[in-house]
Structure formats: structure tokens, C-alpha cells
Amino acid sequence: xxxxxxxxKKKVDFLFWALALGGLFLNLVGLVxxxxxxxxxxxxxxxxYNSFLGIDAMSFNFRDEYFQLFLAPIGxxxxxxxxxxxxxxxxxxxxxxxxxxPEKKLVSYLLLSxxxxxxIELGIYLGALLVVNF
Numbered sequence: 663x664x665x666x667x668x669x670x671k672k673k674v675d676f677l678f679w680a681l682a683l684g685g686l687f688l689n690l691v692g693l694v695x696x697x698x699x700x701x702x703x704x705x706x707x708x709x710x711y712n713s714f715l716g717i718d719a720m721s722f723n724f725r726d727e728y729f730q731l732f733l734a735p736i737g738x739x740x741x742x743x744x745x746x747x748x749x750x751x752x753x754x755x756x757x758x759x760x761x762x763x764p765e766k767k768l769v770s771y772l773l774l775s776x777x778x779x780x781x782i783e784l785g786i787y788l789g790a791l792l793v794v795n796f
Contacts, residue, residue, distance in 0.1 A: 677771065678749070678753055678767075678770060678771070678774065681771065681774035681775060681777075681778055682746055682749070682774055682777075684778055684781075685742045685745075685746070685774065685777045685778045685780075685781045686742065686746075688778070688781035688782065688784070688785055689735055689738060689739045689742060689781050689784065691785075692735045692738075692781075692784050692785060692788045693732065693735050695788055695792065696731050696732060696735065696788065696791075699792050699795075699796050700731060700791075700792070700795060700796075702728045706719045706720065707719065707720050707731070707791075707795050708791075708794050708795055709730075709731075709791070734784060734787060734788075735784060735788075738780050738781060738783075738784040741777060741780050742777040742780060742781060745773040745774060745776060745777035745780075746773075746774065746777060748770075748773055749769075749770035749771075749773040749774050749777075750770070752766045752767075752769050752770040752773070753766070753767065753770045
């Protein structure tokens with residue numbers, strides 16, 4: 663029969679991986695949505711609006727410019743990856759019996775949560791981008 667400590671450990675590990683894989687999943691969904699709804703073409707895509715300069719638009723006449731649409735998801739993926747690797751090191755070090763378990767787990771959860779927030783902000787950006795251009 664499972665003891666209380668084993669059940670808590672399973673819940674803690676589940677939360678860690680749920681936060682980590684949730685952030686990765688949201689980023690991959692963003693990449694797929696860009697690829698599906700904004701394929702390379704000759705039309706102009708509005709990236710963002712600047713109050714001083716107006717609309718910053720990008721033409722898809724050349725494939726060299728198409729990669730610029732993927733800079734935001736790749737940047738947020740890099741932020742997620744750094745947060746995940748640091749959280750993983752905190753999580754592994756916290757398995758040491760001499761270590762201060764709750765504080766290190768808390769830091770790993772905060773890092774993964776901040777990575778998830780970045781992915782949610784990316785989703786908001788991509789949602790606005792798709793609404794304006796689709």
C-alpha cells in the first residue's frame with residue numbers, strides 16, 4: 663500500500679511534468695497555427711502596430727522573410743527551455759535527503775510556471791496576429 667510520502671511524491675512529479683509539457687505543447691500549437699493559417703504567399707501580413715509609425719507590415723514575396731513569423735515562437739521556446747533546464751536541475755538536487763526539499767521544488771515550480779506564462783502570452787500574440795491577418 664502506498665504511504666502518504668509516496669503519494670505526495672507522485673503528485674509533485676506529476677505537477678512538474680504537467681507544467682513542463684503544457685508549456686511545450688502550447689508552443690508547438692503556436693508553431694503549427696502559424697504554418698497552417700499563414701502560409702508563404704504574396705499578401706502582406708501585419709505584424710504589429712506602432713503608434714508613431716503606424717502599421718509595420720511584411721511582404722511574403724520571398725521565402726527569406728517568412729522565417730520572421732517564427733521568431734516569437736522560437737524566442738518563447740528558448741525561454742521555456744532555459745526555465746525547464748534550470749527547474750530540472752533544482753528538481754534533481756532536491757532529491758538529496760540533506761537538501762531543503764520544499765524550497766527547491768517551489769523554485770522549480772515557479773520557473774516552470776513562468777515558462778507557461780510566456781507560452782500563454784505567445785498564444786495571445788498569435789491569436790491577435792491570426793485575427794488581424796486571417
